[in-house]
Amino acid sequence: MAKRSVSIYDIAQLAGVSTATVSNVLNNKGSYSQKTKELVDRIAREQGYVANFAAKSLREASTKTVALITPDVSNDFFSTLVLSVEGLLRAAGYASYICNTANDPERETAYVIDLLSKQVDGLVFIGGTARMTIEANVDIPVVHIDHTGTSGMAREVFVGNDLPLLGHDMTKTLFDRGCKRVALASVSASLYRTAEHDQAAGYYSYLQEHGIVLDKNLVLEGPHKQTSLLEAEQLVTDCLACGFQFDGVVALGDRVALGVVNALKAHGIDVGTDVRVIGMDDSIYSRISSPAISTVNRHTDEMAKRGVEALLSMLRGESPAETRIIIGHEVVERATTLGASYPI
Amino acid sequence: MAKRSVSIYDIAQLAGVSTATVSNVLNNKGSYSQKTKELVDRIAREQGYVANFAAKSLREASTKTVALITPDVSNDFFSTLVLSVEGLLRAAGYASYICNTANDPERETAYVIDLLSKQVDGLVFIGGTARMTIEANVDIPVVHIDHTGTSGMAREVFVGNDLPLLGHDMTKTLFDRGCKRVALASVSASLYRTAEHDQAAGYYSYLQEHGIVLDKNLVLEGPHKQTSLLEAEQLVTDCLACGFQFDGVVALGDRVALGVVNALKAHGIDVGTDVRVIGMDDSIYSRISSPAISTVNRHTDEMAKRGVEALLSMLRGESPAETRIIIGHEVVERATTLGASYPI
DNA sequence: TTGAAAGCGATACCAC
DNA sequence: GTGGTATCGCTTTCAA
Numbered sequence: 001m002a003k004r005s006v007s008i009y010d011i012a013q014l015a016g017v018s019t020a021t022v023s024n025v026l027n028n029k030g031s032y033s034q035k036t037k038e039l040v041d042r043i044a045r046e047q048g049y050v051a052n053f054a055a056k057s058l059r060e061a062s063t064k065t066v067a068l069i070t071p072d073v074s075n076d077f078f079s080t081l082v083l084s085v086e087g088l089l090r091a092a093g094y095a096s097y098i099c100n101t102a103n104d105p106e107r108e109t110a111y112v113i114d115l116l117s118k119q120v121d122g123l124v125f126i127g128g129t130a131r132m133t134i135e136a137n138v139d140i141p142v143v144h145i146d147h148t149g150t151s152g153m154a155r156e157v158f159v160g161n162d163l164p165l166l167g168h169d170m171t172k173t174l175f176d177r178g179c180k181r182v183a184l185a186s187v188s189a190s191l192y193r194t195a196e197h198d199q200a201a202g203y204y205s206y207l208q209e210h211g212i213v214l215d216k217n218l219v220l221e222g223p224h225k226q227t228s229l230l231e232a233e234q235l236v237t238d239c240l241a242c243g244f245q246f247d248g249v250v251a252l253g254d255r256v257a258l259g260v261v262n263a264l265k266a267h268g269i270d271v272g273t274d275v276r277v278i279g280m281d282d283s284i285y286s287r288i289s290s291p292a293i294s295t296v297n298r299h300t301d302e303m304a305k306r307g308v309e310a311l312l313s314m315l316r317g318e319s320p321a322e323t324r325i326i327i328g329h330e331v332v333e334r335a336t337t338l339g340a341s342y343p344i
Numbered sequence: 345m346a347k348r349s350v351s352i353y354d355i356a357q358l359a360g361v362s363t364a365t366v367s368n369v370l371n372n373k374g375s376y377s378q379k380t381k382e383l384v385d386r387i388a389r390e391q392g393y394v395a396n397f398a399a400k401s402l403r404e405a406s407t408k409t410v411a412l413i414t415p416d417v418s419n420d421f422f423s424t425l426v427l428s429v430e431g432l433l434r435a436a437g438y439a440s441y442i443c444n445t446a447n448d449p450e451r452e453t454a455y456v457i458d459l460l461s462k463q464v465d466g467l468v469f470i471g472g473t474a475r476m477t478i479e480a481n482v483d484i485p486v487v488h489i490d491h492t493g494t495s496g497m498a499r500e501v502f503v504g505n506d507l508p509l510l511g512h513d514m515t516k517t518l519f520d521r522g523c524k525r526v527a528l529a530s531v532s533a534s535l536y537r538t539a540e541h542d543q544a545a546g547y548y549s550y551l552q553e554h555g556i557v558l559d560k561n562l563v564l565e566g567p568h569k570q571t572s573l574l575e576a577e578q579l580v581t582d583c584l585a586c587g588f589q590f591d592g593v594v595a596l597g598d599r600v601a602l603g604v605v606n607a608l609k610a611h612g613i614d615v616g617t618d619v620r621v622i623g624m625d626d627s628i629y630s631r632i633s634s635p636a637i638s639t640v641n642r643h644t645d646e647m648a649k650r651g652v653e654a655l656l657s658m659l660r661g662e663s664p665a666e667t668r669i670i671i672g673h674e675v676v677e678r679a680t681t682l683g684a685s686y687p688i
Numbered sequence: 689t690t691g692a693a694a695g696c697g698a699t700a701c702c703a704c
Numbered sequence: 705g706t707g708g709t710a711t712c713g714c715t716t717t718c719a720a
Contacts (some may be wrong), residue, residue, distance in 0.1 A: 006481045007713055018691040023715060030716090031689060048481030053462040054407070055713030058398040058696050073442070074423035083418060083444060095458065098417070098442040100427060114439065118397040137350045137392030229632065258632055265634065288573065288602055290609065290634060351697055362707040367699060374700085375705055399697030402712050 006047045014043050026051070057119055066311065067097040067115040069108065071128035075255065076283040077300070078127045081145060084304040085124060092312055094121070103128060112151070116140070122311050123151060141314030145307040146298070148198070157310040159325040161298050166329050167202020170250045170278045170296060175210070177276055177337050179248030183239070185260055186252040187222035187231045199252050199280070217244050229285075232259025233266075240267055249277045254285040257293050261336060272339035282332055291335030292342065298329050350391045358387050370395070401463055410655065411441040411459040413452065415472035419599065420627040421644070422471045425489060428648040429468060436656055438465070447472060456495070460484070466655050467495060485658030489651045490642070492542070501654040503669045505642050510673050511546020514594045514622045514640060519554070521620055521681050523592030527583070529604055530596040531566035531575045543596050543624070561588045573629075576603025577610075584611055593621045598629040601637050605680060616683035626676055635679030636686065642673050 008026070012019045017036060024030035025040040032040075043049075057063040066089055070078045086096040097120065101108040108130050115123065116138050123140060125147040133152040141155045150156060174182045184203050200219075207214055220239055222231040232251065236259070239246075251257035257279025264271050271277055272291050279286050279295040286293035306327065310320045335342040352370070356363045361380060368374035369384040376384075387393075401407045410433055414422045430440040441464065445452040452474050459467065460482050467484060469491040477496045485499045494500060518526050528547050544563075551558055564583055566575040576595065580603070583590075595601035601623025608615050615621055616635050623630050623639040630637035650671065654664045679686035 008715095009713075019714075020691055020693095020716080021689085024690090027715085033689060036689080045479070048479050050457065050460045050480045050482060052402065052713050053458075054398045054402040055696090056715080058396070058402055058698090058712090059714050059716085061696070063398070073417050074420055074427060076418055079418035079423065083446075086444065098444075100430065100442075102427075113394065114397075116394045135389070135392050136394045138394060229628070262632065262634070284573070285632070288606065288629070288632070290606070352699095353697075356707095363698075364700075364707055364709090365705085368706090371699085377705065380705080396697050399712090400699080402714090403697080403699050405712070 005052075006049045007052065008049075011040060011044050011047060011049055014047070015040050061119070062121055063095075063119045064093060065095045065097060065118075065120050066122040066124060067099055067111075067118075067120045068124045068126055069099045069101060069111060069115075070126040071101050071103045073098065073100050075127075076285060077254065077281040080283070081126050081300050081304060084301055085126065085145070085308055088304060088308040089311075092308070094315075101128070101130075105130065105132075108132065109134070122315055123153070124307065124311060125149070125151070141311055143307045143311045143314075145303050155314050155319070157307070157314070157320050157323050157325065159303050159307040159310065160327060161329045162326050163198035164202040164205065166280065166296060166298075167199035167250070167252075168206045169202070169329070169331055170199075170280060171203045171206040173278055173294065173331050173333065173337060174248035174250065174276050175206070177248075179276055181215070181218065181246045182248035182250060183218040183220055183244075183246040184250050184252070185220045185222075185232055185235060185256055187228040187235070187256050187259075203250055217242075218246055228253060228255045229259040229262075232256040233263040234259075236260050236263035237266075247275050249275065251277060251279045254279040254281040254283045254293065254295055257295065257336075258285045258289050261289055261291070261293060272335045272337065272342070276339070277336040278331075279336075286334070289336075294331070294333045294335070294337040296329050297332050299327050303327050349396075350393045351396065352393075355384060355388050355391060355393055358391070359383050405463070406465055407439075407463045408437060409439045409441060409462075409464050410466040410468060411443055411455075411462075411464045412468045412470055413443045413445060413455060413459075414470040415445050415447045417442065417444050419471075420629060421598065421625040424627070425470050425644050425648055428645060429470065429489070429652055432648060432652040433655075436652070438659075445472070445474075449474065449476075452476065453478070466659055467497070468651065468655060469493070469495070485655055487651045487655045487658075489647050499658050499663070501651070501658070501664050501667050501669065503647050503651040503654065504671060505647075505673045506670050507542035508546040508549065510624065510640060510642075511543035511594070511596075512550045513546070513673070513675055514543075514624060515547045515550040517622055517638070517675050517677065517681060518592035518594065518620055519550070521592075523620055525559070525562065525590045526592035526594060527562040527564055527588075527590040528594050528596070529564045529566075529576055529579060529600055531572040531579070531600050531603075547594055561586075562590055572597060572599045573603040573606075576600040577607040578603075580604050580607035581610075591619050593619065595621060595623045598623040598625040598627045598637065598639055601639065601680075602629045602633050605633055605635070605637060616679045616681065616686070620683070621680040622675075623680075630678070633680075638675070638677045638679070638681040640673050641676050643671050647671050 008019050008022050012022045025037050073079045099111045123142045125144045127146050130149040139154050142151045142153045144158045146160045220235045222235050251260050279293045282295045282297040286295040306325050352363050352366050356366045369381050417423045443455045467486045469488045471490050474493040483498050486495045486497045488502045490504045564579045566579050595604050623637045626639045626641040630639040650669050
């Protein structure tokens with residue numbers, strides 16, 4: 001328990017004015033003489049006055065704070081998104097609580113309840129999947145960025161890519177480069193499947209459109225018990241050990257792609273020639289790999305921008321123009337699909 | 345502004361009891377009949393009651409919340425540390441605010457003031473460097489984990505490695521493997537130099553002990569304006585272009601090491617044989633590189649554990665046994681120093 | 689321009 | 705076992 005700190009009341013006493021005046025001065029509101037302002041400001045500074053946020057938000061029934069809920073801040077894709085959302089919110093005068101759920105549904109629910117109790121003005125889910133029904137008598141605006149699931153709140157906006165199309169384009173890229181047998185590598189918690197399912201749907205639909213028969217052995221799924229990277233490595237290693245043949249891999253995530261590439265290299269397979277690989281996210285993982293990994297730029301900056309715009313408009317009490325915002329994506333080919341023709 | 349939510353007063357009305365009783369029931373305090381408990385619990389549930397945290401902390405002058413201040417959550421080394429500290433605190437009943445300063449001193453100060461206003465019970469600085477004097481009339485416990493600098497608070501504990509020794513050991517590792525001309529690569533904001541300086545001191549001291557004359561051309565320093573990774577690449581590229589010769593690189597950070605390795609590879613240099621490289625952090629970056637990067641395991645789990653222990657003890661009002669806790673470190677040799685003898 | 693006082697929601701002391 | 709009420713620090717309305 002911190003020692004009782006200086007309050008507006010103490011300042012008022014020392015300055016010989018009322019708390020109302022001190023409050024006005026400190027918030028540049030109402031009216032007061034220049035003289036009073038100087039006096040109050042000086043005393044506040046001298047006393048090391050720090051406003052009590054709890055009192056303020058209790059009184060104002062608003063915290064100017066938004067919670068960002070993400071499954072894994074240690075994943076570059078999410079943390080990048082989190083940081084840009086945070087920056088935009090800060091610029092608009094909102095503070096952010098960054099919450100890490102570790103893909104744990106219980107933790108997610110617990111967090112949301114805690115956050116509602118903390119009177120956050122809005123919620124932003126970033127990445128992952130959740131389907132929760134919060135039985136709370138609160139109604140705050142919610143934005144979902146690259147997040148599948150709903151919060152149960154009345155005002156929700158969804159921002160994200162067209163995931164089936166994204167999966168489709170990834171698959172197409174590999175076939176266009178001449179692949180004949182393309183595997184699908186995915187790593188995710190069973191409870192958190194929806195997003196991956198959407199992209200997988202794109203893979204399936206591409207096969208179907210082109211009359212390619214699905215080989216279930218080529219659908220590699222990991223349980224996501226450890227880092228997706230290591231798991232993907234294991235997945236591919238197991239697959240190779242079983243003798244399955246493939247010449248292309250659609251990896252649902254750059255970390256997964258990196259694991260796939262590492263495993264293939266370890267088996268002496270020339271990635272980009274013998275087997276082509278495409279990841280998804282255009283995160284740091286695809287750029288630092290060698291060979292550099294082909295991936296999909298998902299325009300996260302725009303996601304963040306559109307998501308924050310929608311949230312701010314709801315916070316202003318407006319209803320957003322769109323409740324489902326689709327952000328474009330772009331295949332970025334690098335060495336793992338272009339092979340030797342990719343410049344170093 | 346969220347619609348006014350259900351308060352303890354509403355529950356009291358509906359249950360036909362007083363607010364005091366409702367409070368008791370909801371907090372399992374004081375005494376009440378089983379019957380009242382059931383009634384109150386049911387009504388609270390039905391009404392979707394969520395406690396108002398602001399009111400609670402205003403009254404209790406404690407938030408059961410700690411702020412974690414870190415320069416860059418998108419850096420795997422820091423985010424790992426952040427997540428383990430958060431987990432330990434959660435287990436002890438404390439929530440965490442995760443704050444990202446982007447190495448910006450102004451932001452850091454602004455954050456701390458905001459956090460003090462939010463009545464956090466404690467502060468944990470994780471990584472980076474700062475030297476701030478908060479002119480606030482508050483005194484809360486502070487822990488610095490791998491962080492150089494002081495907060496100006498009365499009760500502070502420092503947890504971290506022996507950085508000069510760490511730099512010394514990194515340098516030694518390279519010379520022991522036969523290197524003759526070892527460069528030092530560092531990338532950091534000029535204002536945030538101290539931590540890197542400590543490790544650099546280890547590099548200098550090793551040279552001195554062994555009568556090796558320092559070649560200033562071999563001290564590569566980047567300004568840290570963009571991702572340290574890219575900057576390190578540029579640094580090495582520039583250095584090579586200028587014709588400087590070296591056969592070893594001490595990189596202050598795994599990201600830096602990765603950039604160095606990438607740049608060397610791009611120049612057709614065999615890393616691990618022609619030039620040996622050692623990084624620091626044992627983060628994901630060193631493990632996913634190929635060749636795998638030799639690095640230093642800094643025992644972050646223990647840092648987190650000891651740091652949290654110290655904080656909790658201070659929060660209990662005890663004074664910590666030690667105010668400066670040194671955590672051991674361990675050189676982990678991989679392909680970039682062992683060369684071909686390192687198993688794939 | 690300034691101040692008195694009500695009230696935000698929860699807790700805890702002290703009566704009953 | 706239960707309830708009345710002061711209190712935490714701040715904002716805001718209304719009156720002076």
